[in-house]
Amino acid sequence: MYILLLVLDADQTNRYFQFIKSLAEPLALFFPGLFKTGNADLDVVLNYGLAAIFWLVVSGFVARLVAR
Known part of the structure; x- marks a missing residue:
């Protein structure tokens, strides 16, 4: 979702954008x-x-481990 918002030039001051950004940045790790x-x-x-x-x-790897 964050990729789409940035590429489509969403308003970066919007609360929804800020919320998605706050979720995306920690999950992106070192990328x-x-x-x-x-x-x-x-x-x-x-x-x-x-x-x-x-x-x-x-997540696919973890799902396979859990399914065993």
Whole structure:
């Protein structure tokens, strides 16, 4: 959700945006700032998208462990 809000130029002073940002930043771990392409939108998609993929893989792994 944070990726969409940033790429679609949502109002960053909005409370909803701030709430989503406060959830997204700690979950992104060390991924923000990992790639710097010079294009802010592409940076957001790469960095936060990579964090989202990381959490999908981790949660899938944990789900398989729990299912055993």
